[in-house]
Amino acid sequence: MIRLIRAWLLSIVFISSSSLAHAKMYVIDFSPMAKYPSLNQEYQRSQARFLNDALPFTEHKRRFAIMQEMLQKEPSWLDAYWMLAAESFIMSSYYHEPSQFAEARGYLVQGLDSTGECLKKRASQPLCLFFFASVKAKIAAIDGIFASLKQGAEIRSMWEEVLALGVDFRFRPNSTLQGSVRYGLGLFHRVVPDLWIVDLMFKIRGNLDKSIDYHRQGLERDPNDPCAQLMLAVALHCKNKGKKSGPLFLEADHLLTTARRGRVTDLNQQLCVKHAPKIQSEPESACGYTQGKYQDTVTEEHF
Numbered sequence: 001m002i003r004l005i006r007a008w009l010l011s012i013v014f015i016s017s018s019s020l021a022h023a024k025m026y027v028i029d030f031s032p033m034a035k036y037p038s039l040n041q042e043y044q045r046s047q048a049r050f051l052n053d054a055l056p057f058t059e060h061k062r063r064f065a066i067m068q069e070m071l072q073k074e075p076s077w078l079d080a081y082w083m084l085a086a087e088s089f090i091m092s093s094y095y096h097e098p099s100q101f102a103e104a105r106g107y108l109v110q111g112l113d114s115t116g117e118c119l120k121k122r123a124s125q126p127l128c129l130f131f132f133a134s135v136k137a138k139i140a141a142i143d144g145i146f147a148s149l150k151q152g153a154e155i156r157s158m159w160e161e162v163l164a165l166g167v168d169f170r171f172r173p174n175s176t177l178q179g180s181v182r183y184g185l186g187l188f189h190r191v192v193p194d195l196w197i198v199d200l201m202f203k204i205r206g207n208l209d210k211s212i213d214y215h216r217q218g219l220e221r222d223p224n225d226p227c228a229q230l231m232l233a234v235a236l237h238c239k240n241k242g243k244k245s246g247p248l249f250l251e252a253d254h255l256l257t258t259a260r261r262g263r264v265t266d267l268n269q270q271l272c273v274k275h276a277p278k279i280q281s282e283p284e285s286a287c288g289y290t291q292g293k294y295q296d297t298v299t300e301e302h303f
Contacts, residue, residue, distance in 0.1 A: 081118035085111030182218035226262030242284030
């Protein structure tokens, strides 16, 4: 019982921003795991570390395996579905080279399948919605711009639904659900080409001003997240057409300098800190940047 109460307390969301004072706070239900003391104890020890520090890949892989086992034992436990997907998302960031993307994609597909099953059970489960869209977006980023376009309308719709639900959850000390979904929408509106033919073919269209606005909102909610800093800087550099002058350049450069010094709490944030110097030295490449790889620039003539 003490372990169960402690797990519940660890999962409560603490919102410091006044703009989120009225957000509904999501709480993980660990009671299904409490039926299996050995697994529960191992996971909760890991979770206590995860709330404050970056974990090694091997520990994320073990957490992934624990959730796979829990889904076999407790298939009605909805939280296990999105927690498995969250591990797949973090683990995929461990693979930095194109030659490794196939292995990363394999973990992501398992996360996608898991959240897909969750949404069959409850269509509006906010964390399953968020991770289904986020994992699908990361797979599409690996697969290329046209894969992203084909999946874009569904990804955008799901992220917008998470916004509308108004539920928040603190993933890390410096990262929340509502900040992260704005991060995703900001990335969406930058990577998707702002072309009428894209709108005609795929019912989506990028918008750099919307991208910047979403990233600003996300940074307001997660001001100490180096990924939130990096992606706002990337959108500003893209809007500035890669020029190394002007107020947009100065703001972006300051954000990237801050991101390089940021406190890292997971593998995704490690990747953002690692990539900040490259964006800082090559602002002209910002428009195509994603964590997975640089997207191809798509022109109307290309279509």
